[in-house]
Amino acid sequence: MKRKWILFSTMMISMAFLSGCWSKKELSELALISAVGIDRDEDGNYMKAIQIINPGNVSSGLQGGGGGQAPGVTVITAEGKSIVDVHINASAEISRQLYHPHANLIVIGEDLAREQPLNTLLDSFDRNAEFRNTAQLVIAKKSPAADLIKVLSPVEKLPSEKIYKTLDVTEKMRGENITVSLQDFIKTSASPGIEPVLSSFTLEGDVKEGKKQENIQQSQPETIVKADGLAIFKEDKLVDFYSGNMARGVVWILDRVKQTDVLLDWKKNKDAITYSVIRQSTSVSADTSKDLPEITVNVKAEGMIRETEAPVKLDDPNVIHELEKTAEKEIKEQLERTVKQTQNKKTDIFGFGQTVYRKDADKWKKLRNNWNDDYFPNLKVKVNVDAFIRRTGLRTAPNLSEIKEKYE
Amino acid sequence: MEKARISAFQLFILIVLFELGSAMIVPLAIEAKQGAWLAILIGAAGGCGIFLIYYALFRYYPDESPVHFVRHIIGSVPGKIVAFLYILYFLYLSARVVRDFGEMLITIAYVETPLFVLNLLMVLLAVYTIRKGIEVLARTGELLFIVLAFLFLSAFLLIAAGGTLDYGNLKPVMGEGLAPIVKTAFTQTIYFPFGEIFAFMMIMPYVTDPKKVKRTGLLAITASGFVLASIMAANTGVLGVELVNRSLFPLLATIQSIELADFLERLDVYFMLAAIIGGFVKITLFLYVSVAAAADLFKVKKPSQLAYPLGVVVLLLSIMIAGSLPEHIQEGIKLVPLYLHLPFQVILPALVLLVAFVRHKGRGKEGEAK
Structure with missing residues (x-):
């Protein structure tokens, strides 16, 4: 009986050491992605801007000081021949492993959405088990997608959060936008007899000013990002924008x-x-x-x-x-x-x-x-x-x- | 056969867990498009029909293992050959389920872990359970059944409350007419998962009250038919036919779509728990049946001694049967139902039943003559 108990407790203790060692990921080794923006350059390469959360700078302001001095996010950009290729190239710029599960926003540049069927861009996200299929999809109207996620925002510390929440609130109040998740878009574009729409966001002001912390250190930021109607698709390509009524x-x-x-x-x-x-x-x-x-x-x-x-x-x-x-x-x-x-x-x-x-x-x-x-x-x-x-x-x-x- | 006894209720639970096993995680009957749920229900009805064949055989020899009575019916040597073929069939099916679950775990969670390691863990667990015997498996099943029932009820509640369900996606149910639905039912769902209840031929003699076997079996098939149909209906309602069709594990995507009250999201663990419970029961049962049958056929005194060697066979088989996941799935859809399930689940048992029927009838007449 005693031997049994010793055996049992040895087994229980060893469980603590045995679990979770294979491909473990420590929080301090990860770069949490909050948003991605996809554009294309003149040579036809994809350009992806990846917004990464700076954990130290988004901690709550209750302790005073600390947070607020530096932006809550860092944006890195990379190029490549395919979406995954860009992602892998981006690892050259960041000291931590890029981690997808927290990303809740994908921004697509207007030019890219007009030229290329959107589903070809979304395949890698849809296929990746790490990525949330409930992430919101929006179109950057009149500006590159990268600019949209670079602009720092007042009130919300994360620009991705600002777009995400703005969309949610304006959908409820004004009814000129709708929230469309990655999965919704893919679902709608595959369904017979219906074409998808996406919400679009525009940049007001200069992106160079918007990137700086000073942008939000004034009562009226120089540069803001705002929801601006709908992007209309036909056969998977952006054809027009609707706004207002x-x-x-x-x-x-x-x-x-x-x-x-x-x-x-x-x-x-x-x-x-x-x-x-x-x-x-x-x-x-x-x-x-x-x-x-x-x-x-x-x-x-x-x-x-x-x-x-x-x-x-x-x-x-x-x-x-x-x-x-x-x-x-x-x-x-x-x-x-x-x-x-x-x-x-x-x-x-x-x-x-x-x-x-x-x-x-x-x-x-x-x-x-x-x-x-x-x-x-x-x-x-x-x-x-x-x-x-x-x-x-x-x-x-x-x-x-x-x-x-x-x-x- | 080991000296074990399980209750009719335990039989019910084992059948339900077994039927749900791998069927709930795959896009079952998606060839029938919006009518998938209907194809599943038709399949369940067909499954009940097949079950009655097995039950008729069981009624002739309620206390004997099929490995024995098949020799009484069609003669010693042919009976042995048939029993041997069935052992191979069950080993292969067990390996298929192991592969299914290994691939699922790699695809959705353990990307960098080798398939061998995941399969090894699952086979080890199955072997351990088998060494403990069918009674232990049945009692484990009772526990797991409660967990699974809780998972299903709460998941359905969350899906319904989350507003992601669009009944419109289920229309038109018969866009192409009834033909594709019936075809899917008869080429797929009857055999997988419902016809696989054949494995329970080896379990039925353990049931304490043989009179209840018929009712329990039919009830269990019907219940699992309804659960599977509602899972596919929920998948289609949330994801739409096109996305379900392209998904390897549509139930996962459905669960992931739940977003409730800003914190009930990413409920992947629901799917993992349910899948592992079902997978464990299915793998263990198939392996148990092959072990028990092999022990009977080769007159091994302690069946549990065969658990390790056959476990190794299943483990290696699960790695070898296909070079890639698409290959594995295509084999499962195109080859297995037609060339394995149909002869082993329907044709052979029906023939054996016919022979048994004729023999017993003849014997009955002799009895009267005397």
């Missing part, structure tokens, strides 16, 4: 709008009333009985009035009803414009083809070959909007002179 139209039809504002005209006052959509649901259906399918987009929006610049009696249900009609008309027009213009671009980013495929697979077989070029642009698309105004905030009628006179 066009971008929101796309997000809306994809049923990804969470909250947004719609400006309504009232009598002669243009954009006088701000209608805030608090929740909405959109469904797309297809009627496949005819030769060319007919698409119906049904939108149901619910919200409140948040601002008025025109005299409007908001305590009158009839006025509210009239405003609802105005909102319906406005949203309908915006969506129809988005659909029309996208049909001219000949790329089905709304997934109308997918709706047809899911409804009637036989029909889809006849249409799929030239869907984007021949059938999608000629689709009859009907938009139905149901808008509801539920409340108007703390006040009824606005404090405007015209109304006061009427009351008197």
